[in-house]
Amino acid sequence: MSDFDYDLFVIGGGSGGVRAARVAAGETGAKVALAEEDRYGGTCVIRGCVPKKLMVFASEYAHAPAEARAYGWDIADGTFDWTNFRTKLEAELDRLEGVYRRLLAGSGVETFDARARLKDAHTVELSTGEIKTAKHILIATGGRPVRPDMPNAHLGMVSDDIFHLDALPKSVLIIGGGYIACEFACILNGLGVEVTQYYRGAQILRGFDEEARGLIAESMKERGIDLHTGTNIVEMHCDEAGEQGMDAPVEATQYGGTDGVKEVRKVGAPIRVKATNGKIRDFDAVFFATGRKPNTADMGLEDLGIELGRNGQIVVDDYSQTKVPSVYAIGDVTDRVNLTPVAIREGMAFVETVFKGNPTKVDHDLIPSAVFTQPELGTVGLTEEEARDQEEIEVYCTSFRPMQTAFAERPDRVLMKLIVSKATRKVLGCHIVAPGAGEMIQLAGIAVKMGATKEDFDRTVAVHPTMSEEIVTMRNPVRSA
Known part of the structure; x- marks a missing residue:
């Protein structure tokens, strides 16, 4: 009889954690539990790839009527109904979360809707007060968007917030030049929002091919996105802004939750932004796409001797093992290649290595x-x-x-x-x-x-x-x- 409650305890219900849990339980007969403090499906399914791609599809119809007319169709321009789209989007995300829960249950994985932190190398403490032990612990807690460290940063939203807006703003300032910033610039532009984008670097999409970056930048401008490179935000304020952490006033727009921000500003109150180019402009909304951090805070990791990198990521070896032999980590929390299919591959390799006796490395080279x-x-x-x-x-x-x-x-x-x-x-x-x-x-x-x-x-x-x-x-x- 095992000295532990479980053979494996997974912390995090995203794509990587769920795949590892259900394969370990379903294919090897391991006794497995999984804890997730938020929604099952993680960043990709709930607040990333899936809802974003559905918004991409929605935004691409903006040019369809004009193009159809060029091909002989008598089609009038239409208007986009955000409320109708968001209602259907939320229903689809609910459906997908249900799929994830059923997959876990069908594989025999016991689940806990709770936050988990490590007490020792084999012990997990849940926010419900329960204590569970496991021979192996797998951390798959993903990452989160972060706001910049500047006064009134709480006035801006981050990518997690965009899917929950009651209404689309008429104008938005996007801060950042990475793929999230550029994707949402195109999405919101296609949905009829007046989009301005500031990026402090010389060209958007740093790290991608220079020629490709240039063509995309030109295409974004042609579509009406007011893109400013070499430009950053100096300060921002809103006359009707509430204080961070206070109860929201009547008719308030609320963003966030990942960093404890509750109230942002009253509906209709513009955000005034001063840029490094000297321009001062008002926007209905400001969207920070300025980086992400691994979810490793307050998990008891460093107390156990688990090494964290400069960005807060868990440092692991080629087999996703930390410096504590019983603890492994996969996915965005390790900040290796932050892509959903990579997290899934890492989860599968973990099961091969630990539960099937077949040490398996993930090939992180030449990933499309x-x-x-x-x-x-x-x-x-x-x-x-x-x-x-x-x-x-x-x-x-x-x-x-x-x-x-x-x-x-x-x-x-x-x-x-x-x-x-x-x-x-x-x-x-x-x-x-x-x-x-x-x-x-x-x-x-x-x-x-x-x-x-x-x-x-x-x-x-x-x-x-x-x-x-x-x-x-x-x-x-x-x-x-």
């Missing part, structure tokens, strides 16, 4: 990803800048107006780009900026992961007429480095 701007960015492998720093390369690239939008006399352009090693001829990176780029890069990612050469791409017959055929028809490099 997408940024759901308009147009989308799909990317896998090295950027041109990264590749030329390590070896001699050839760059194959083309940018053009695709048939569908060119016929409708829209200015949209797409980009197809391959980075090729001169020495091995392997495709080191593939970058696509186009509608549906996320779908395209998934398939291109297989070839790049397999080590396909430029000649392998060349041997592949094009599918015509498509945008993606350009990936296999680019014969001559545009430059070498």
